[in-house]
Amino acid sequence: MTTLASAPEQTATAPAATPTRTRRRGARKVTSAGPLTHVLLVLTAFLSVFPLYWTAVAASKTNAELAGTPPPFLPDADLFTNIGRAMEEAPIGLAIVNSVIVAGCITVGTVLCSTLAGFAFAKLRFRGNKTLLGLVIGTMMVPTQLAIIPLFILIAQLQWVDHLQAVVLPTLVSAFGVFFMRQFLSQALPDELLEAARVDGASTMRTFWSVVVPVARPAMAVLAMLTFLTAWNDFFWPIIALTSENPTVQVALAGLGGGYVPDTAVIMAGTLVGTLPVLVVFVVLGKQIVGGIMQGAVKG
């Protein structure tokens, strides 16, 4: 019986000889790009990076220098002085820590809750599944502005004004996230995989952690990135719920460079510092977004 598989092995590999050539030719078509594509890509990359670069340039100049023609294109050594001034004017350090906590909690909460709910909506059979999902999606149509006043009254009664939980808790799960994860899982997660786990004796929770989460990982990374960015950039609710004593980055930036003439350099310096953590998150999560993780799960 040890020979059980050696024989099929040969037949499995032998007929592959002919199709490889065509397949390889097809693969090259996909992986290699022409000169025009390269030019376009370089252009796009340049356009995407330029605003950030310009922020760095502007952060290292004075208002007068920026107003000159032609505008400056190279950063200056003043950058760090300006950053220092920005840090003095507003508690940027505290704001970054606060923003990391807020955006971090919101991201973890949203990704976890959305994956759990998305899995339930996509794969579990329960009464009212469709109705509940419709209700969740329906909340997306309610504008944020509408909820602000009741929310503020609630927060004030809880005496949470100027506390971080006032910003974290209301956005701990998002309808978009639930919908996004449901769509991904209903399509990417085959029912057989869940059934296999059930037959293998896994409870629903165990199946979630051992089977669903690994499969959902790329979508979770995308959702995490989007959520983190939204939470980091959120301004409307934080400026209502928080004060400049205990701000998030966006709230702190709003207080920068004030005066008769706005001090562009300081604002830009603050913005630059406030943007860096987002870049780090992008680099870290970008690696998680690997396609084809489901490859080989089902079918031959």
Added chain:
Amino acid sequence: MATVTFDSATRIYPKSDRPAVDGLDLQIGDGEFLVLVGPSGCGKSTSLRMLAGLEEIDAGSIRIGDRDVTDAPPKDRDIAMVFQNYALYPHMTVEQNMGFALKIAGVPKSEIATRVAEAAKILDLEDYLGRRPKALSGGQRQRVAMGRAIVRSPQVFLMDEPLSNLDAKLRVQTRTQIAALQRRLGVTTVYVTHDQVEAMTMGDRVAVLKDGLLQQCDTPGTLYERPANTFVAGFIGSPAMNVITGPVVDGGVRLAGAVLPVPRERLLRAAGDGGRVTVGFRPEAVELAPEGVPVVVNVVEQLGSDAFLYATLGASDDGDVLHTADLVVRTEPRSAPAVGETVHLRVREGGLHVFDPVSQQRID
């Protein structure tokens, strides 16, 4: 090891008015290899999933050994299942895939490793233990799926068309290997396929389903020799049995002006309805003769060892044939007649099956 009993087990899918599996009665012996076979949509997968606990049972019951598992969840049934598309965990290595069930059951790490290594040896997967499923060929994935089942040493193996994603040659090889492995392990196995050749070659017994109803459950030999009705007669065997309905005359049934002899007592029992009878004969149970039922040859298929004639009943002026299907006849390749020729057929001794024209049931 255990027996499996379906006791009038019925499954009606929600929003469906017709049962997908209708009052299934089956007794599967300890260590037996039972094959469920039937055309697409006949309820094979549903029956298997009912046994696995993946599908509710709306009426009747299912027992594994002496235990009633009708309402038990899959994990309490001590079964292992091989899925049609293998359903391997994509993020786990072959080793982790095979050991997952044991890990959940809380088996110590060292024992998991031993049992996985054992299964890997049987299935010749030792070189692939560290690989992910996506780095395996279809045949290797199929073996991992088998390995995942045998590692657990369950009471019952359930397999739902495990070979349908393999190419024809590999399928034939793997078929014999699975059958041999099952015999070696002696684990009761329920195997689903829509391929009657697979069913006949692998099963100790074969259960034929149609529209959710069990047609016949018997050894491959009996299914072939004594099909219980015209459906089984047509489903088992390749090319299919010729089944024709014609009017009863003295001594037999009249086909294309000639009389095909049918034993008298069977004829009497069959001829209730308007004096007609349904007869069946396999392509290999017919021979060319100087006298007999005349047929016109349309196609001659030379296979080397055999030749198959595809023919229609010869012209008859009284229009007495009620069922004009194509007939298939196996002949010697060297003496095969030419296309367009009219030849006469005679059914060999014991090669004739008689069915009731209304109920389609076999008459002996």
